[in-house]
Amino acid sequence: MVVDSLTLNPLSGVTILGEKGYAISDRNGQFNLQIKKTQVFQVSHIGYARFKVRVPHTQSTTLFIKLKPSSTELDEVSVHGKTKERTVRETATVSVSIDEEFLHANRENSLIQTLSKIPGVGSMTIGSGQSKPTIRGLGFNRVSVIQNGIKHEAQQWGSDHGLEIDQYGLEDIRIIKGPASLMYGSDAIAGVVDILPQKVPGKNSFGGDVNLLGETNNDLWAVSAGLQSRKDKWYYRTRLTYRDYADFRVPTDKINYENYIFDLHENHLRNTAGREANFSVSIGRVGENFKFETVVSNVNAKNGFFANAHGLEVRSSNIDYDNSNRDVDLPYHKVNHFKVTHNATMYLGNHKLQLDLGYQNNHREEHSEPVPHGYMPKPPNSRERIFTKNTYTVNAKSLFKKNGGHTISVGLNSEFQNNNIGGWGYLIPAYDRFTIGGYFFDHFELNKNLHLQGGLRYDFGMLKINEHYDWFQTPRDNGDGSTFDIFLQRATNSTLDFGSYSGSLGLSYISGNTTYKFNVGKSFRMLLAHELASDGVNYHMYRYERGSLTLNPESSYQMDVDVSHSGNGYSFGVSPFINFFDNYIYLNPTSDYVETLQVYEYTQAKVFRTGGEVNAGVDVTANLHIYASAEYVFSRQNSGPKEGFTIPFSPPLIGMLSAQYLLGDFGMFKELNLKADLRAAAAQNEIVPPENMTDGYQVVNLALLGTLNLFDEQLPALLKVKLNNIFNTEYYDHTSFYRLIDVPEAGRNLSVSLTINF
Template sequence: MTTHLTIRLLLVVIGSLLAGAAPAVAQTGTIGGRVTAAGQPLELVSVALAGTTTGTTTTSAGEYRLEVAPGPYQLVFSFLGHTTRKVSATVQPNQLTTVNTELQVTPANMAEVVVTGVSRATEIRRSPVPIAVLSRREISLNNSGNVIDAAVKGVPGLSAVTTGPNISKPFIRGLGYNRVLTLYNGLRQEGQQWGDEHGIEIDQYDIDRIEVVKGPASLIYGSDAVAGVINMLPRLPSGPAGTLQGEALSEYQTNNNLVGTSLGLHYNQHGWQYAARASYRLAQAYRNALDGRVYGTAFRELNLTTMTGVEKAWGSTHLYATLYDNLQEIPDGSRDSLSRRFTRQLFDGSQDVLKNRPVVPTEQLGTYRINDLHQHIQHYRLLSRTRIRLGQGEVNALLGAQQNIRREYNHPTAPRQAGLHVALNTYSYDLRYAAPTWQGLETTVGLNGMYQTNTNRDATDFPIPDYTLFDVGGYVFLKRTFGKLDLSGGLRYDTRTLQWPDFYVEDNPATGFARQGRAENAAGTPPQFADFRTRYQGISASVGATYLLSEKLVLRANVARGYRAPNITEVGSNGLDPGAHIVYLGNRSFGPEFSLQEDLGLSVYLPDAEVSVSVFNNQIDNYIYQARLNDADGQPVVIVPGNTTYQYQQGRAQLYGTEATVNLHPKSLPGLEFNNSLAYVTGLNKEAALLEANGAAAKYLPFIPPLRTRSEVRFTSPRAVGPLTGSYVRAVVDYSAAQNNFYAVDNTETRTAGYTLLGLGAGTTIVAGPQRREWCQLFVQLDNVFNTTYQSHLNRLKYFEYYTASPDGRSGIYNMGRNLSVKVMVPF
């Protein structure tokens, strides 16, 4: 039985458990009360039990109630624009424990708590490393094609390399790919993130919160977190015990006629929790004023998620199972040279003559049907999270199994023959012990890593070999508070083994394409990938401090050494990636990257405003980057006709920049917010030999986003109007400056013009019944109001161009035009 089938069977088993499991009979107690502010009840206050996943929200009367196992608890009451309050209580069996509390109005982010990038739950303002948080409501406000784009719109310093509306790779402060670690509920996402042409395999409708660490997080997570971490946290069951609850969501976007639907269910009783969600999205090719509809950008995406868990006095354990299935078209940008209309490929090899390709008929551009040239990506995930209380200490264990299957169909004459077909299996572990506080010292020790295998299946192109990888790292983290000063730091050691045997490629006479070969058939021909084994190792460390100059003024500083082992394509690639239209060549002699980054930040929390400014400087040794390969005469090397050849290089680099936010919410004008952010980064190449050979063209690093500012004016009605509550209107101006500092060697990158985009939005929550229960939420967002024609500097489609000149003077493919999104969420 294959691993693929095994994981699918496990998903079925988990689904059956969710449907049929019955909670064990156990004694329970009830905790409840009323939450007020200035003597008035507060509705929709979040009430959670610290250290657990149990929680609920208050009614319109400010009341709440939770059924829990008997024992001591700490309740955390939080509400936007108010202080977070923590209250201890002991729940007795079969009794109601009443806890009433009053919240004070205060800046929203003063007590925001995060779990990503830290050894234990920490207030944002006490973290020496910049951390940003996006709530589910903030995610819903924005119109986005995928969950990464939603995060980019809300977090300064976060950007994305894109290949159409459904493919985004996160970049933090100018660094991306395997330098940014993406997590799903704490589990590292392993889906061949070295590639450009597929996104993050996570259901955006299931995400309740996004936490972004901007800066090295190698100390906690090991390799691949040198730039930062993005943690996608799914929704958890909440609300009254013993009642099946859920949510139905529907979304429509006008630009590419995207239709999205999602249904989530959750139930909890006697400490047992269950949840399930199914989501489906499909879209046609997107369009803009210059290109019309962009052929090859339609997609269909299915997500299934299940969870079962239990919360008891001893701790908790939760088991998740997810399925992601995406059919994604592959754009190539070929056009008619005069009309600039998109053309389509009909033949393979020498028979494919660009000028003879037919124009794509209009009816094939505006359809949900996926064309023959597409990729099929499937991602299966099993995740177990367990927390066990040991006296005043705590053990956390995370175990995960993932399988990522990727097929790229790039043969028009054989549409069912995959050009690329790889299966990546990953088994992850993360063990952490938070020791009891001793003499004011918090100590955490941890061990984490993964075992990974990659297998090429029935395909014709082999950009990477079959390989195995074993990764392990251990760390110790210390934190001590001295009055207003918090000091923290730690040390980590990592080791990674990467290996593969000889891998042969031979002609397949039955199909005319290549196939995986055997050594006995090689007849002296060398393998495409000769056997290889290496071991990478490195030490990570960090020292940071936060100082409360006052309760509303916080100074933070951090110095961190990050470590990243080269990924498989950087070391072992030797072939065509058909979806990227690039032949990649790796380098076996590469050593690990090491970064040294300094961060300095200041945050001010005032009654009418919040101001945050941070500066950073990051120096990287053995920095790995792509560059086009030229011959001795300076001409591009062509290994596969019609495809560009890139070879990975290694050198030294420096990145520095700043981020700032100024959020105004005057108390004299309740409901009014004026939020502003700025992000700027410069990436410099410090490799002397490259600079000497290429001069100013090699001065800057590739994939560096330009200066970006974002300003939003939002008014949220402080009072309900009939059945409408939380009604808001907003206007957003998103400005990206021209990027004149780019990696120009061999025209790898070109200048990108600046642009300004205007967005308008409105929404409300409709309540019904005598208890004014939430009936539905409505979000309407219009992006790119003026239908501006623009190209993002990190848009890969900008370089999808076959001609050196065009009739309109424009080259490449442009970003999405005007787009109206309507989203409705109905809880029940």
């Protein structure tokens, strides 16, 4: 058995390696060795000093190994480093590290819904299988999602577009709250969800896992299987995931949309079923002073949209939406996201060189029932919109330590996007976008516990918008009573360029078990094609959207403070922030109408924001732990047509109370934990017209987690039984896409998941 020498807690993932034998400890710190002669084994683990132990060749020998925490080794290369916890404490930015255990214990229908358990992180849900992240009330292209060092690029500008990332097989995620554009680029103006590369497998190892999941609310079943192996230097990984689900249920039998009442058959939100099939494969190599890995992945999904969300035409549709709760009828979308990433790192003493390359192809089709609108005749097919986006990314970074406590980081990020469009419905133009940015960052260790950080960045971007004409003719008045027909031009050929500086300065002070952080920074976000040149009907929102070429890039100024403390059996933290946008961009409703649809125009305003998060945890007894958190954001427009109002999708005051009790072992079930969560939100009366206010709500969830020995006592299976919304509460999440059309969140849901490791 392997334990921490200070806490005596079991250590999982410890490598015990000998000349002709090896083992890896399980989550209980246990391992099994079969040897034919006496050997010396080297015991190693990230964040701990290497340890050598002589194992005699006897019929049965029990080993009890204590590893001492150390900051002299990192991974399997000879480079000086620090433990993850210590590195986070020394960093001035407000960040949260998520590990594999948290992901398993809190896994929901999508990755972002899983991460929404973190204070300050929200999920903009679209149906039962899709969501996108928000950080402190900001989302869309203001939050960068990074995977394997490459920014995930899809059609994330749309409120009804989810995130095409398989949440299975992920190990470590870092969430940065607040501006992080210094190292991640201009789209990280609100924060970052950084999905870190998986750990390198141990030498001469082979293993994998099978995840099984079933849910009652939408009759979901899912399976995900992963495999990894390594000999000496080379290793590989692979994973397959499939999900299939029916229409999800809501705690109401009627929906009121545009003063029309829609009856729901057996509480099913019709046409929200879907399917998802994902795969990934990677190959890597570890040397004495380098490592690299190439990952190829593909996410393919087909999801239905709640039929009534596309306007009132569904009343006259011939589609029988209630015939089956598993079929996907019109309207629906299908998306395929293909991604290739290559990460290479070289260690040269105190110098670290890193190169990240990426290619992504995002193909998205949105299908709607072909019906005439205005002067547009009935389309020939259901392909309303087609987006094909190719993204090429090159990131280079050099990090080196200098005498005097300086750790210098210099980096370059570049990206090229080519986005083509198709279909009979126009909303955004085809475009090419090129961005490049460079930064200089210095982490200065004034002494062991006092750290100063600061850096500068410059970004340049160029956006080329392609012209677009309607495929049908529209009559126009000559002025003398006669008319003529023309193909209306929706977008003109335009080339725009943007450039700006960003910077930050922060301080981190560690005093025993207390950490103090202070950070100020300026960041900016480049304009996107839909903000500049959209000019069409968004049927998912049943409105007409129009961009403006006169908009300016967003600039944001923010100050963050973070104080955290961990004691013997308790912890607490507080993270307030102040934020100012001098030109925040959003869609503003106007008094104009096109084809009976209200026109929304992209506009800018000065916006002041403040808020933060608090959290506290305590071990009431040896078996009972209680955790509480709260988050709040206040926003106010200080200029523009909605001066005095908040901004769209502003979350209300939200609190979370969680209690976890260790039940112990019961027969074949081991380490059973019972967990209860109460999520409470205040009413959101601070809105910007035409948003509607939302009432407060309280939702209770229960979960039972544990292990059981199915095939291998050294690798027990992980079991989770979860009951969400146990009282089938009808409530509205103010940041939900469907909230805009009076659709409540999902009702009661029982889920059972089993993870079998081998």
